[in-house]
Amino acid sequence: MTAPILEHVTAVDGTKLAVHRLGAGRPVVMLHGLFSSAEVNWIKFGTAQKVADAGFDVIMPDLRAHGLSEAPHGEYSSAVLVDDLKDVIAHYQLSGFDLVGFSLGARTVLNAVLAGVQPERLAVVGMGWEGLVGWDKRIAFFVDAIDRFDDIRMGDPAFFAVSFMKTQKVDRAAARALLTSLSGTDLSNLSAVTMPTKVINGAKDNDNGSAQTLVEKLPNATYAEIPGTHMSCVSEPALGETLVEFLSR
Template structure:
């Protein structure tokens, strides 16, 4: 299912892309690091499954990813710049009552947006555990090594798969490095602000961002859906779309 990109201008003048499918109540889904709306949500049928439940599925390409611009000027990367971009997209589309979610970096960005004052009806956190929210700076250091070892990584190295994915996605390394520096951590006690219903959906072999069970326990109104897969493979599973669609249709 090919979906044409649309574009809007962020507050700093950077051109950002989004795609959407379906009609009905809006749900905004944010992809993971080095991925895109196409790979994370569209290619493996997740967006189509969610849209089938009567939702308008809105999927931005985050800054530096997919069809969005990848500026090299460090001034375009203040702390939590992805939250700024999400706020600008919501304003551009005139959304006032919507659901929000993401996978990995998209989940982290969704949490940061709520802490910044955004009030989605429900929240979806994919591929995320408690340690992943509190330790994004540490995760950022890993991805800085991915960039540094882009040309030298060998099969079997801990960065190998991420380097190959980054090459496949043609991610701009300079812009990606600046983006990593914009990430901020979320202290566990700050999660008290997440009072809406939350779905935590995670692969049964995905430990990249810590324990999904611990994240559920730290939230006021959360449920856990375990699906097959690792951090890299779980987004390819039909079970991801099924879990999100079921949550949005019943929660």
């Protein structure tokens, strides 16, 4: 297993974003999920290695306030994660690239396409229709978990979110600022998502609602089910295998 190279990209507001790169060939940018990192979602369980071995330059930013990226406090713009993605694409002068996102990363790559970013292929992992429609409720749940961080015990619906934040050593002030800044997805223009799209979801993952419904709402999407829950599906070999099959077409 090859260790990724750690690089840095400076976002337009000066925030330094950590970027992990592995492999060579056609570029694919992969965004991780909330409170996680490129290491946890893509590298640790071998997904990035599978994609790199298939002939791809795998580019994995840590979202701001996550992983090894800087976590400035204060207000962010409502499109800050899309803007950061655009800065990464511009920094590497990417063309003919693909986009992959998991959970919050899935929402971000979809929002980026709606904002004019044009990958040749798009993979949306761990995201369903209700996760987009009910974005405000999802945000409220995680903000509440941050606000009650020290008081949450086993049995509380937010217990596992808090446990994961502790494991990841999340900067809660920066994460809260990021979450409360983000706007919902403009679902009126899904016809703009014309590129081949693969919606991938764990068989026991209901965290963001119906992935099948999301497939039906997108003009050029197909569905793939892999084993696992929302948390565990990123550890499944099937994730890397499904991505390689889709991206290699």
